Amino acid sequence: MDKFVINGGKPLSGTVMIGGAKNASLALMPATILANGIYHLHNTPDLRDILTMGRLLETMGVGVSLVDQTLTIDTKTMNSYEAPYEHVKQMRASIYVLGPLVARFGQAKVSLPGGCAWGPRPVNLHIEGIRKLGAEIELDAGYIIAKAKRLSGTRILFDVSSVGATGNVMMAAVLAKGTTLIENAAQEPEMVQLSEFLVKMGAKIHGIGTGRLEIEGVDELHPADVTTISDRIEAGTFLIAGAMAGKKGGMIRLEKCNQHHMGALIVKLEDIGAKIRTGADWIELTPPEKIYAVNATTAIYPGFPTDMQAQWIALMSLAQGTSIVKDTVYFDRFTHVPELIRLGANITLKENVATVIGVKKLTGAKVMSTDLRASASLILAGLVAEGTTEVLRVYHIDRGYESVEKKLQALGADILREKGEEF
Numbered sequence: 001m002d003k004f005v006i007n008g009g010k011p012l013s014g015t016v017m018i019g020g021a022k023n024a025s026l027a028l029m030p031a032t033i034l035a036n037g038i039y040h041l042h043n044t045p046d047l048r049d050i051l052t053m054g055r056l057l058e059t060m061g062v063g064v065s066l067v068d069q070t071l072t073i074d075t076k077t078m079n080s081y082e083a084p085y086e087h088v089k090q091m092r093a094s095i096y097v098l099g100p101l102v103a104r105f106g107q108a109k110v111s112l113p114g115g116c117a118w119g120p121r122p123v124n125l126h127i128e129g130i131r132k133l134g135a136e137i138e139l140d141a142g143y144i145i146a147k148a149k150r151l152s153g154t155r156i157l158f159d160v161s162s163v164g165a166t167g168n169v170m171m172a173a174v175l176a177k178g179t180t181l182i183e184n185a186a187q188e189p190e191m192v193q194l195s196e197f198l199v200k201m202g203a204k205i206h207g208i209g210t211g212r213l214e215i216e217g218v219d220e221l222h223p224a225d226v227t228t229i230s231d232r233i234e235a236g237t238f239l240i241a242g243a244m245a246g247k248k249g250g251m252i253r254l255e256k257c258n259q260h261h262m263g264a265l266i267v268k269l270e271d272i273g274a275k276i277r278t279g280a281d282w283i284e285l286t287p288p289e290k291i292y293a294v295n296a297t298t299a300i301y302p303g304f305p306t307d308m309q310a311q312w313i314a315l316m317s318l319a320q321g322t323s324i325v326k327d328t329v330y331f332d333r334f335t336h337v338p339e340l341i342r343l344g345a346n347i348t349l350k351e352n353v354a355t356v357i358g359v360k361k362l363t364g365a366k367v368m369s370t371d372l373r374a375s376a377s378l379i380l381a382g383l384v385a386e387g388t389t390e391v392l393r394v395y396h397i398d399r400g401y402e403s404v405e406k407k408l409q410a411l412g413a414d415i416l417r418e419k420g421e422e423f
Ligand code: EPU
Pocket: 023, 024, 026, 093, 120, 121, 122, 123, 124, 125, 126, 127, 160, 161, 162, 163, 164, 165, 186, 190, 306, 307, 329, 330, 372, 373, 400
């Protein structure tokens, strides 16, 4: 397994190009199942998760190729309706194929995702939603087996706002007979993009970007092309890298990003003392003289993203004063905390609340990452820690950050990937 070796304390400045949003691509790719033909998904990031979703589609007979950030998908040769455990266990987003398969082919066999590194992540809302659309669903030997003649429109209320369930049920409802109302739908930019893509394919969806989606089912959809939105979490992670590098560094400029998707983080970064300037597709951050301690509570969009919680804790570990960081979306998503403590951070964790007392410095050590955003926070900490930090098991970071070490090197970081054995 590869590891990163980081010699911390180097000033960071310069420009970073932000890639396409992983979580948008992971929803757009399965949507292609809904119609026969060839699609071009531009600005698709070259990430391990995208490869995994591509392989899953290939097992169903779909043609998939990624060249120069354009993903070409050919669904004309599709010949299977099954998502095997081998793929789903690698990536939970594989469950996105459930809705499109049942809607278009009236059948699906999709492995249940099981647990995740930071605790249980249920898919009950996906299953209940698609069942409410009229599918017969049973769970058998770890698989969701779904059947339907044709789905029919209904009213659905999500007790919890869920990105995945919104996407899955929406992809099922677009081909249902009649109108479906989804109340408490997720409003994340990735779901807005999925809705707009479905509309481009011929779907009829009203209320896009709101918590109430009204979907008039159509008989047939057609392929369409799309340019994936930029990754707000990758962008946010680089802004925090700049903020942590502090006054030794200079300005960090992000290009090909969308500030409108990052409102909560931008406000928080200004609160810690960073100066932010924004333009149509760029953001510039001038790091603060000193980092003020600022609390953060994660929430669904447009609140502070859970996918930035680990990076925020890394930043707060060097702040002046004490901050409280609470995750209300995923209560157990704190595997980075014990590792940050190994680097010298002062963090106390009680249930889903981390109390972070800022320290003067972090010190390099060997740390191990256990999930994607935890890896990002350990790299951020390693970049400012005195001495050498080794971040082990970086395959997690490759799931969601394209060429992260190259982008950081270009900003002046001393970070190297040491190749290890494939796992
Ligand atoms: N939930 C349920 N039942 C369900 C589905 C979700 O109770 O059937 C709960 C979850 O336990 C959680 C909340 O609803 O408490 C929100 O989860 P959501 O369904 O929105 O998460 P997701 O769709 O599984 C996506 C992203 C995650 C991101 C979350 C929250 C993708 C592929 N994944 O997951 O991204 O953290 O939304 O914004 O879009 C990441 O990129 O690192 C990542 C984990």
